[in-house]
Amino acid sequence: MTQDTIRKEEKRTAHNDLDQILTNLSLLNDKAKGCLIQEREQSEKEDITLNDIMREIIEIKTRVNKPSYAQMTMNSKTIPVSMIPPARTAQQNSQLEEEKKKDKARIEQARKDVILTTREADEETKTKVENIEEETLASSMKQYIQQNAKTDIAVEDVKKLGKNAIRIRCRSKDDATELREISWDGILKGIMTETTEYGVVLHGVPKQYMEDIEGLMADIEQANNIKVKRIVPLRKKARNPDAPTLSIVIFLNSPKEANTCIDESVTINKKYHNNTVITSKTLYAAERYTPQCQLKLCYNCQEYGHKANICKKKTVCGNCAQGHETRSCPNDELKCANCNDAHRTGHHQCPRHKEEIEKMEIRRNRIPPNFTC
Ligand SMILES: [Zn+2]
Ligand SMILES: [Zn+2]
Ligand SMILES: [Zn+2]
Structure with missing residues (x-):
């Protein structure tokens, strides 16, 4: 064998080795990815929070690094207590469980409820719904359902939810499902069945964006690969009317997509407004919209x-x-x-x-950060 052939042979072996290493590396990489996914699923199952994991790591580190007596005398530094996040207490855990149960119960109940909205209806229908007595509405609704549904539907009650929505509560999920397919034009023109919606709140969104809500919706749908149902400002009356930004609520039909928004934030690509560049692509943190945690003070009865x-x-x-x-x-006092x-109420x-x-703060802290699917 000549020197040259030996060198060639060596080169070939080296190449093969390198190939082998690369293959192993990519296998390892895949394995690692698999582990990550598994870990993620696991953590979702057991609801391990990052805090819990961090606390565990620090605990393990402390144990592993436990200094010998000699080391201790040399170096008295230990991990400061402030670095260890507090573990969730048993009480907090049971509160979280309780909220999760309530969440589930709410979903179960929602499956038996049919919500009708006048949002897309004309002024005539809107005024009609606004002014009609609940009892009158209930009896005519029940009659209409009896005449128009294919099967016998057991309606528990009919309630007005505010000025522009009606809730029909059924005895069973199946009844509600059938009712959602009925056309309501024969009783209140333009009234529509409301689908269950899941809201996420974004803060600090430039106000100009809300001047073109359709455009904003399309932008968010495209940038995040989600289906947006509607977007509204979080508050009807801005706390600070001069602020350049506001908080918005994005409503989605899919709880999974809403959870993705919460977990991965929401991208808004919008760069132009009236042909002027406002911002470049921006990522907004999204949090679960929890109207049940909003402070409500009735301006009619002051409760x-x-x-x-x-x-x-009474007023x-x-x-x-x-x-x-x-x-x-008429009073000054x-x-x-x-x-x-x-003072004023x-x-x-x-x-x-x-x-x-x-009370609202406590409630907010107890509510799970994601939607129950
Ligand atoms: Zn009231
Ligand atoms: Zn008064
Ligand atoms: Zn007071």
Whole structure:
């Protein structure tokens, strides 16, 4: 064998070895990916939070690195307590479980409810629904259902939800499913069945974007590969009207897609508005929209927990706590309807108001960050 052939042979072997190493590496890579996916599924199953994992790692590190007596005398540094995230207490865990159960119960109930909305209807229908008595509505609805449904449908009750929605509660899921397919044009023109929706909240969105909601919807759908149902501002009245940004709620039909938004954030590609560049592609953190955690103060009865559009209680003044509308209050002296102190109802210093804010905060912390699918 000549020197040359030996060199060639060596080169070939080296090449083969390299190939083998590369193959092994890619196999390893695939394995690692598999592990990651498995781990992710596992963590979803067991609801291990990042905090729990971090705490465990730090605990393991502390154990592994436990210094010998000699080391201890040499170096007294240990991991500061502040670095260890607190473990969830048993109480917090059971609260979380409870909220999850409630979440499931809500979904179960929603399957038996048919929600009708006047959102797409004309003014005539809107006014009609707004002004009709609940009892009258219920009896005509039940009659209409009897005449138009293919099977016998057991309706538990019919309720007005605010000014522009009606809830028909059925005894069974199947009844509700059938009812969702009925056309309501024969009783209230333009009224439509509302599909269950899952909202995610984005903060700090440029206000100009909301001037072209259709465009924004298309942008978000395309950039995130999701189907958007509708987009609304989080608050009807902006806290600071001069702020250049606002918080929005994106409603989706799919709880899975809503969860993807929460887990991976939402991209908005929009760069132009009236041919002017506003921003480049931006990633917005998304959080679960939880209307059940929103502070509600009824401006009709001045009580917390509901809004005026569904209130059936007596009118109470938000200035003086007497029985008239706030806007037609003739009194100068202030009196809170909830604590009798000398301030308007809903004043930020009111002990009852503070209590309500705290209650909502606790509720918010208990609600799972993702939707139950
Ligand atoms: Zn009320
Ligand atoms: Zn008054
Ligand atoms: Zn008060």
